[in-house]
Amino acid sequence: MKLVTFDQDGHPQRIGVLDGTEIAVLDPATPAFASMQALIEAGPEGLDAARAATDAAPRVPVAQARLRAPLPVPIQMRDCLTFEMHLRNARGRMQGIDPMQVEMPQVWYDQPIYYKANRFSVSGPEDEVIWPQGETRLDYELELACIIGKGGGDISRADAPGHVWGFTIFNDFSARDHQMAEMAGGLGPAKGKDFRTANAMGPCIVTADEIGDGSGLTMVARVNGEEWSRGSSSTMHHDFARIIEHVSRDEILHPGEILGSGTVGEGCGLELGKFLNPGDVVELEIEGIGILRNTIAQTRR
Template structure:
C-alpha cells in the first residue's frame, strides 16, 4: 500500500491509501488505528490488515482536492546515515580539490554505519516551500531513501532488521553547506547546517514493505527545474538497512515511528557536482516504486 497523510481542510489531517489520482480515506472515527500515520504504524500488522480490509469500502477523494503532508509529519526520532561510498568520496574530493579515488576513507566507515540525529520537528512534505537559511550561499539537496520503523526492539540482528521496517519513503535532506562546513570544523554537528525549518522533506507517500522489499535495487533520480542532475541506485549502499538497524539497536531500543535515512546516493547532491540551488528552483526527487517528491525553494534569500 501507498499510505499518505493529507489535509482536505486546512489544519485537519487524515490518512489514506493512495490509488492513482484518488485517496481511499481511512476513517479514524471508525478505527483508532486510522487516527494518524503513527497510530497505524503502532498498530502493527493488525493495523495494516484493518487498512486493507477497509480499503474497498472506503470513501474516495480526488488527489487534486487535498494537500499532501509528510507521510509521518512528526517522526519519533530521526537518524540519517552515510552509506554510499561514491557520495562520500566525491563530496570530499570536491572540497579538497582531489580526485575521488585519491580520497582515503576511515576504516570505521566500512566497519559500521555512521549517522547523525536530525531535527524531527523540521519535517516538510510534498510541494512545501523550503526556506532559505539566513546568511547561506550554498543551499543543497540530497537524494535519499528513508525507512520507517514498524516494530521496535533492542539488539536486533541484521538478518531480522528488514522485518522491523514498516515502509519506505523519499527523503530530501536539504543542507546549508556554508553552515555545515563551519560547524564541522568544531568537531561536532551537523546542527544549523541540517536542522533549519523545513530542511527534512519527506514523501510523497509511505510505501509498505510488502510492496518494496528491503529497499535495495531502486533507481533514484534528482531533477532541478526539470533537468536531471543525478541518477543512482539504492543497491550501491555499503550498509543495508538490516545492518543499519542492527547497529542502531545495539544496546539501544528502537521504537515504532522512528526514521532512518540511507544517506545520499552517489552523485545525489549539488556539492558533488559543483552546482547549488537558487531561489525559486523546483527540486524533484524520484525513487522507483515510491513516486516523486517535489519542493520549491523560497523565492528570496534570507
Template sequence: MKLATYLADGEERLGVVDTDHDQVVDARSAHRRAEGSDLPALASMQALIEAGPAALETLAGLVVGADDPDRLPLSTTRLAAPLPRPRQIRDFLLFEKHVRNCLAQESRLTGNDRPVPPAWYEFPTYYRGNPSTVVGHDTDIVRPAYTDMLDFELELGCIIGRTGKDISADDALDHVFGFTIFNDVSARDIQMRMAPVGMGPCKGKDFDTSNVLGPWIVTRDEIGDPYDLQMTARVNGEEWGSGSSGDMQFNWSEVIAFVSQSETLHPGEVLGSGTVGTGCGLEQGRFLEDGDVIELEIERVGTLRNKVTR
C-alpha cells in the same frame, strides 16, 4: 499499500493512495462507513504504525473500487509529510560514491584534502536530525538567511514499525514498516565551516523545512527488493544525478542491527540512507537558487517535489 497523511478541514488525516486511479481513500471515513464506528488505529500514521500488522490488514480490506465515496482526487489533495512528527530521525552515510564526490568538492572549495576515513568502512555512521523541522510534498523549502550554498540530498527513508533492542540482522527487516523518500536539505557552506569542530553538521542541516519526507510511505511488502530501486534527482526538470539503492555500503539489516545495540528502536522512527551517488548538488559544484523546483524520484515509491523560497 501506499499510505499518506493529507490535510482536510484543517486537520491531518490518514489516507490510502491509489495511484492507478489518482485517488486517496480517507481511511477513517471508510471504516466509519463500513463498520459504523471509528478505529483508533486509523487516527494517524503514527497510530497505524504502532497498531501493527492487524491494523494494516483491516485497512487493506476497506480499500474498495474506484467509485467509493470516501475517495478524493489525488491531484487536488494537499499532502503533508506522511509521518509529520517522527519519533526520531537518524540519517546515515551509506553511499561511497557520494562520500568520495563530496570530499573532492570540499577539497576544491576549502583547500583541505581529506580521504575517506577508514572507520567509514567499519560501521554505518549517522547523526540525529530534528523531527520538528519535517515538511512534506509540495511544501516550500525556505532558504536560511545565512547560506549561499543551499543543497538537496536524495535519500531512501526507512520507517521503523516495531519496537526492538539488540535486533539481529536476520530479524531486522521484520521491524521495518515501509519506505519513503527523504530530502535532507543542507546549507553546505555552513556545514563545511562547522565540520572541523567534530560536533556534526549543526546549523548546516538544522533549520525549518530542512527534513522533507514524502510523498507517502510504501509498505515493506509492496516495495519488493529495497536494494533494487532506481533513484533520480531533477532540478527544474533537468536531471542532476541518479543511482541505485543497491550501492549502499551497509544494508538495512546491518544498519538496524547496529543502531539497536543497547538502544531501543520505536515505531515511527526514521532512518535515512544518506545521499545516493550524484544525488546532490555539492557533488557537481552546483547549488539551489530561489524558485528552483526539486523533484526526487525513487522507483516503486514515487516523486517528492518541493520549491525553494526565501
C-alpha cells in the same frame, strides 16, 4: 500499499491509501487510523485493517487534497552515510583531488555512521523550503528512508527486515556554508541540517510487503525539470538490515522511527559543483515510491 497523510478543506488532517489519482480515506474514528503513527503502532493487524477498509472507503481525488509529510513529526530521525561514492565525491570536491584519492576512514567501512536529525523540521510534498540566514550554498540530497514498524533492542541483522514497516523518499536539504563551518569544530551537523523545513519526505510511505527491502531502486533528482542526479539504492555499502542492527545495539528502536540511507553517489549539488537558487523546483523520484517535489523560497534570508 501506498499510505499518505493529507489535508482537505473542511476536514482535520487524515490518512489514507493512495490508489492512482484517488485517496481511499481511512476512518479517523478507528483508533488505528487516527494518524500514520497510530497505524504504525497498530502493527500488522493495523495494516490488515487498512487493506480491508480500502475498497469501501470514501474517495478523495488527489487533486483536491494537500499531501503532507507522511509522518509530520516523527518520534526520532537518524540519517546515515552509506554510499561510498557520495563521500568520495564530496570530499574530493572540498579537497580539490580525485575522488578515488580520498582517504576513507576505516570506521565508515566497519559500521554505518549517522547523525540525529531535527524531527521538528519536517516538510512534505509541494512545501516551500526556506533559505537559511546567511547561506550561499543551499543543496538537496537524494535519499531513501526506512520507517521502523516493530520496535526492539539488539536486533540481529537476520531479524532486522521484520522490523521494517515501509519506505519513503527523503530530501535532507543542506546549508553547506553553515555545515562546513560548524563541522570544522569537531561536532555537527547542526544549523547546516536542522533549519526549518530542512527534512522533506514523501509523497507516501510504501509498505515493505510491496517494495521489499529497499534494494535495487532507481533514484533520480531533477532541478527545474533538468536531471542532475541518478543512482541506485543497490550501491549502499551498509544495507538497512545492517543499519538497524547497528542502531539498535544497546538502544531501543521504536515504531515510527526514520532511518535515512544517506545521499546516493552524485546525489547532491556539492558533488557536482553546483547549488540551488531561490525559486528552484527540486524533484526527487525513487522507483516504486513516486516523486517528492519542493520549491526553494524566492527570497534569501
